Amino acid sequence: MKIKVHGSTQRMGEAAAASGVQGIELAIQQNGQAYIILATGASQFHLLENLLQADMDWSRVHCFHLDEYVGLPMEHPASFCRYLKERFVDKLPELGSFDFVRPDLLPPDEECRRLNELMQEVTVDVAFIGIGENAHLAFNDPPADFEITAPYILVTLDEECRKQQLGEGWFTSLEEVPRTAISMSIQQILKSKQLVVTVPDERKANAVQCAVEGPVTPQCPASILQHHRNCTLFLDRGAAPLLQSAPA
Numbered sequence: 001m002k003i004k005v006h007g008s009t010q011r012m013g014e015a016a017a018a019s020g021v022q023g024i025e026l027a028i029q030q031n032g033q034a035y036i037i038l039a040t041g042a043s044q045f046h047l048l049e050n051l052l053q054a055d056m057d058w059s060r061v062h063c064f065h066l067d068e069y070v071g072l073p074m075e076h077p078a079s080f081c082r083y084l085k086e087r088f089v090d091k092l093p094e095l096g097s098f099d100f101v102r103p104d105l106l107p108p109d110e111e112c113r114r115l116n117e118l119m120q121e122v123t124v125d126v127a128f129i130g131i132g133e134n135a136h137l138a139f140n141d142p143p144a145d146f147e148i149t150a151p152y153i154l155v156t157l158d159e160e161c162r163k164q165q166l167g168e169g170w171f172t173s174l175e176e177v178p179r180t181a182i183s184m185s186i187q188q189i190l191k192s193k194q195l196v197v198t199v200p201d202e203r204k205a206n207a208v209q210c211a212v213e214g215p216v217t218p219q220c221p222a223s224i225l226q227h228h229r230n231c232t233l234f235l236d237r238g239a240a241p242l243l244q245s246a247p248a
Contacts, residue, residue, distance in 0.1 A: 001225055002232040003212060005240045009200045013046025016198045016234040020047075020126045021054045023194040027125035028060050033096065034125045037184065037192060038088065039066045039138070040080040042168050043130035047198050048087050051128075058094045064119070066129060067138045068101035069178040070108050070154070078170035101152070101182050108182055112152045119151035119188065127192035131199045131233075134160040135207040135222040139183035144221035151188040155181055167203075186224055195231040197222075202238040209242040 006012040020036075027034035038044075065084060074081045081100045089098050099118055103111045134141060141158040162177040171177050189195070199208055211222035212233065225231045 001212065001228065003235065003240075003243070004232060005235045005237065007237055009236045010046050012198060012200060012234050012236045013048075014050045016047050016128070016196050016232075017050035017054070019232060019234070020051065020128055020194070020196040021056065023126040023196075024054075024061060025056055027193075028057065033060045033062060035062050035064070035122050037064050037066055037124055037127035037129065037189070038084060039129045040083045041130055043198050043200055043204075044128065045087075047128060047196075052088065052091055058092050059096050062096045062122075063089075063098040064115075064122070064124070064184075065099060065101045066127075067181055067183040068103060070103045070180040070182060071178045073104050074100075074102070078165065103182050108154050108180070112150070112154060112182060115152040115182075116150055124192040126194045126196060127189055128196045128198070129189065131197060131204060131207050131211060131222045132161055133164045133203050133207055134158065135210055135220045136161055137186060137189055137221045137224070139181040140186050140221050142221055143218035144186055144224075146186050146218055146224060148185050149187050150185055152182055153185050155183045157181055164203075186221065190224065190228055193230060195225065195228055197225065197231060197233045199233060199239045200236040202241070204239050205242045208233070208235060208239050212243060 006015055024034045068080045072079050139155050141161050157179055165171055165177050166174050210220040211225060214220055214223055216223045216226055
């Protein structure tokens with residue numbers, strides 16, 4: 001795992017996007033196309049803004065969606081589908097494809113089966129992800145299942161995760177935050193050739209420390225990133241102060 005610390009959230013997003021673009025362009029050169037995973041949330045704002053500026057053939061890029069709440073329509077302000085549609089997909093009409101997670105259109109178990117069939121023939125080149133305040137990856141809250149191999153799974157959100165969504169302003173009360181979601185599994189995330197992990201803000205400093213310097217344990221889901229051979233954490237100064245040795 002590589003760690004890169006930047007002085008601002010904007011610079012962090014620029015660097016993370018640039019790293020991911022290199023991986024995408026390499027995949028296009030080698031295979032004629034690239035498969036990527038996109039995440040959502042406040043941690044991805046600057047990353048997506050910079051990713052959109054990349055000068056490449058987006059028609060060769062195929063995207064998968066990391067996770068989505070169960071019980072929210074796409075029109076809801078907190079919908080991750082809406083987030084990605086407005087901030088990414090609608091701005092790239094030439095995009096090769098984008099497969100949304102849509103538990104609002106199919107029962108969650110059927111939607112998982114649909115997505116799992118799609119993933120069977122795909123090797124993801126670059127996964128753009130974040131880490132939650134409770135160190136979750138996607139919506140794999142602690143204790144995360146490190147063993148399940150299904151690409152997408154139905155999960156129950158813990159209270160800390162739900163409080164984070166409230167605190168970031170996506171909902172007006174904790175009761176509004178859904179209790180279940182469809183999430184890409186830990187094993188599926190780790191299958192990606194390159195992981196670009198963007199983590200801003202002092203709110204996540206404890207999660208970063210446990211992910212980087214703690215033992216690999218389901219109680220700290222992001223700690224599993226220590227086992228990935230091509231993973232880079234892009235941090236701003238706020239997320240890095242608890243690390244014993246934070247590189248510049």
